[in-house]
Amino acid sequence: MAAAQQATVDTGKVKDLLAAHRAEMKRYLSHCMHCTLCAESCFLFMARDKDPRYMPSYKVLNSLGVLYRRRGRVERSFLEKIKKIVWRNCVLCRRCYCPVGVDIPRMIALARAVCRSQGVYPDFDEQGHQESWL
Amino acid sequence: MLGQLNPVLVLGCGGCTSICLAGGQREAEQLAADLREDYGNRGGQLEVNTYTIERQCNADFFADIDRLAGDYQAIVSTACGAGVQFVAERYPRLPVLPALNTDFVGFDKDVGWYEENCRTCGDCVLGETGGICPVTRCAKSLFNGPCGGTRADGTCEVDPDIPCAWFEIHKRLREQGRLELITRVRPAREWQNQIRRTVIQEPYRERYGK
Numbered sequence: 001m002a003a004a005q006q007a008t009v010d011t012g013k014v015k016d017l018l019a020a021h022r023a024e025m026k027r028y029l030s031h032c033m034h035c036t037l038c039a040e041s042c043f044l045f046m047a048r049d050k051d052p053r054y055m056p057s058y059k060v061l062n063s064l065g066v067l068y069r070r071r072g073r074v075e076r077s078f079l080e081k082i083k084k085i086v087w088r089n090c091v092l093c094r095r096c097y098c099p100v101g102v103d104i105p106r107m108i109a110l111a112r113a114v115c116r117s118q119g120v121y122p123d124f125d126e127q128g129h130q131e132s133w134l
Numbered sequence: 135m136l137g138q139l140n141p142v143l144v145l146g147c148g149g150c151t152s153i154c155l156a157g158g159q160r161e162a163e164q165l166a167a168d169l170r171e172d173y174g175n176r177g178g179q180l181e182v183n184t185y186t187i188e189r190q191c192n193a194d195f196f197a198d199i200d201r202l203a204g205d206y207q208a209i210v211s212t213a214c215g216a217g218v219q220f221v222a223e224r225y226p227r228l229p230v231l232p233a234l235n236t237d238f239v240g241f242d243k244d245v246g247w248y249e250e251n252c253r254t255c256g257d258c259v260l261g262e263t264g265g266i267c268p269v270t271r272c273a274k275s276l277f278n279g280p281c282g283g284t285r286a287d288g289t290c291e292v293d294p295d296i297p298c299a300w301f302e303i304h305k306r307l308r309e310q311g312r313l314e315l316i317t318r319v320r321p322a323r324e325w326q327n328q329i330r331r332t333v334i335q336e337p338y339r340e341r342y343g344k
Binding site for chain 1: 148152153154155158159160186187188189192194195197198201245246
């Protein structure tokens with residue numbers, strides 16, 4: 001992990017991953033009507049005083065949405081930032097409900113896959129426990 | 135177990151085995167490196183790649199593996215026993231090998247320390263036993279205890295390092311002022327009826343025709 005943190009981002013790899021799911025994900029991203037119905041089905045959002053940072057739509061738009069908007073051209077610091085969104089702020093329980101059928105968990109999983117492709121993922125050892133991932 | 139199977143995909147799991155420091159991305163990559171080195175030391179060459187998905191027990195996370203699986207002769211899964219079976223069922227023509235030996239369902243005592251606390255027996259008595267599972271923690275899995283093998287210091291006759299589960303249950307119930315529960319006779323568990331279990335929540339029964 002330490003070596004991976006210092007390495008530059010392999011943009012080609014990120015782009016390949018985004019391209020493999022582009023049609024489906026673009027559809028999902030464009031179909032989000034910002035209705036916020038997904039929010040109330042998220043137990044983290046409800047358990048954290050409805051903090052908007054825990055809204056499923058916020059989580060995908062600020063992780064995968066930005067990855068597509070920047071066409072995969074991101075810095076490692078950005079991946080480290082969205083690591084907190086897609087792991088700490090989402091447990092991928094798959095309970096989030098979208099009335100127009102946007103598959104939010106799949107989008108979070110893809111954002112995680114992009115992070116993983118660059119060696120960015122949570123530690124569950126001593127350091128990870130200090131970060132309180134769960 | 136791999137024999138002549140080459141190339142191989144080591145499939146990491148981002149779920150429970152990741153948290154247990156046994157089968158996450160880091161461990162999958164370490165296993166792949168070890169396999170490469172082992173084959174190299176024996177004069178061979180194993181083409182081995184890794185990929186980690188968020189969970190190996192749910193079809194929704196397999197899109198990338200569906201694209202990759204055809205490139206390999208075998209998958210080594212670092213998931214629990216359930217995950218390995220899920221992968222094997224999804225790719226029935228591909229040998230799927232377990233990288234781990236799944237021990238138990240338990241909880242985190244501390245970093246890197248896990249303890250078995252539930253056998254998922256389907257006959258839960260925790261409400262009457264002070265939240266201590268006699269099926270898991272009693273050497274005889276007694277539903278009605280203690281037996282005659284409790285030592286004076288409250289340990290089990292099987293091993294002086296193991297606390298007697300029923301001694302602990304007695305202590306806990308006494309603290310809670312619910313000691314009368316220990317005198318309640320619970321029917322013996324029907325151990326012979328061990329069949330594969332399925333749970334479908336009530337609102338979903340119609341959907342699955344069950």
